[in-house]
Amino acid sequence: MAGEESARNKQVVLKNHVSAGLPKESDMEIKESSIQLKVPEATKDAILVKNLYLSCDPYMRNRMKKLEGSYVASFQIGSPISGYGVAKVVDSTHPGYKKGDLVWGMTGWEEYTLITAPEVLFKIQHTDVPLTYYTGLLGMAGMTAYAGFYEVCSPKKGEYVYVSAASGAVGQLVGQFAKLLGCYVVGSAGSKEKIDLLKNKFGFDAAFNYKEEPDLDAALKRCFPEGIDIYFENVGGKMLDAVLANMRVHGRIAACGMISQYNNEQLDAVHNLMYIVPKRVRMQGFIVSDFYHLYPKYLETIIPHIKEGKITYVEDKAEGLENAPAALIGLFTGRNVGKQLVVVSHD
């Protein structure tokens, strides 16, 4: 009875590439097809998963472009888009996976996905924490914050740390890591609600709404009268320019992403790079996949912190694949408060 083994497979499909400007919901469409809930017999070492939670991440904006020579591949028109997610194994022809296993890693924006190279997925071992955390705190965003702060920024107790996009999936963690280490931490974000979170929930020493600051340089000088030792860069553009003029000697900038630039046709000008010479600033671009070997060590550190309440995490959950396109686009208008994810199914 083959019919019993098939299911509806709702998908978020890319309709067209979006080179510049804010993506629209109509650049994607929701399609329904059906799928056999078994790995095809001839397909060795594959798994079929049911997607539970999908992660909305800024780097996905670039995959909506028609890219050449990028470190990420373009989404294919007519196919479901893909991204990090949490999923449950429904069927497996891979000796390392069995039905019921939970994994996180690259999957499709759809209800079920056939994954033919499951070795690159992470198996979820700790289930005594919210499973959604594996889209953020315990997934790619968490590792980004961890590697970016501890490995790239070379932080020291007492240093002055500035985080932009500070209430986002990565920023909220960088700020908390820096506080745990004994740094002075200031964050910026784009709404009163987010500023309140930074100060009252994540324990930042100070925070400001960049949208209400006519002069970013002045805002930074107010928050950091002695200058900035570490800048965790998530936004780029004008903010980066203002930060460059406020770095301290031997300062470090970890360039994690530059979300303000992703929709731009022309990249914003940065004028103040010259400051890195006399200030001996180190600016380091990084991508998280270079650091995944540290993931076990990260889990060892972070799981106890979560259980002891030393680290908190705010998520913004969109319910259902129908709401996934709007959730993704919302990242670029700052609609999300905290880590944006999509709930496809709760089990």
Added chain:
Amino acid sequence: MAGEESARNKQVVLKNHVSAGLPKESDMEIKESSIQLKVPEATKDAILVKNLYLSCDPYMRNRMKKLEGSYVASFQIGSPISGYGVAKVVDSTHPGYKKGDLVWGMTGWEEYTLITAPEVLFKIQHTDVPLTYYTGLLGMAGMTAYAGFYEVCSPKKGEYVYVSAASGAVGQLVGQFAKLLGCYVVGSAGSKEKIDLLKNKFGFDAAFNYKEEPDLDAALKRCFPEGIDIYFENVGGKMLDAVLANMRVHGRIAACGMISQYNNEQLDAVHNLMYIVPKRVRMQGFIVSDFYHLYPKYLETIIPHIKEGKITYVEDKAEGLENAPAALIGLFTGRNVGKQLVVVSHD
């Protein structure tokens, strides 16, 4: 007979600060005074030196501005300007120095200078090499090239290295160091004569005249079809922007100076910083004084290289303090070919 102990002291004096634009000879003037050729009796631990050779360096442009909060101090109006130079001790009240000692370090642009903190000078021990080399190859420029290349760039054999301002005091050495290590080295400079030097005297693998390249990005793509591992940054501005778009994954940029910017009122825009994220580029500003502890090690390496002819050095000598203002200004128009220095006296 006090008269016997005094001498004429010709000086290059700053007439006014120069905030933006190319400095003019008339921003400086030659003055004559006289000086007692003895350290005043009440002045302990000082030396009086006769200046032999003075170094013209790009960073001096900033000292011609009225600066606040810079890592270098402004030149004082009405006083002789100062810079690195080679000098001979005429008199000393410092136990570490005696008449006839040769030193290099910060001195005045004049015939004789009283130095009240001679501890920061370097004593010249090796005199079997041209003494003028201590204004460049064996002085600040040499240490800049050495520390910048070996310490900041983390170079590896076989890497693709690009040097701008490549025939200058620092660039010509960086290129030769990179060749000695087994890198592929391309340099740029601003005249045919300089390009010939790069290729035929310093052994660069290729070189181009940036003034004849309508499209710097295309020039770099032609010279580095596989991209740039290491960029030794001496110029800034448009060149830096073009380089950022041509860096390889895990590339390094050592930002030594940005001479193209020093006369600008408005700093040039850099648009391509975003590339440092996917390419994981490390960009590091540095100043040589952080590395002077390596000077003895540098000498140990470089002196044999000079004697064996493995390292060569081209100098551009202006004769006499009268020609010093023009020599200094010439750095910013690219008039100098090789390391620019001023001969005050040959002994």
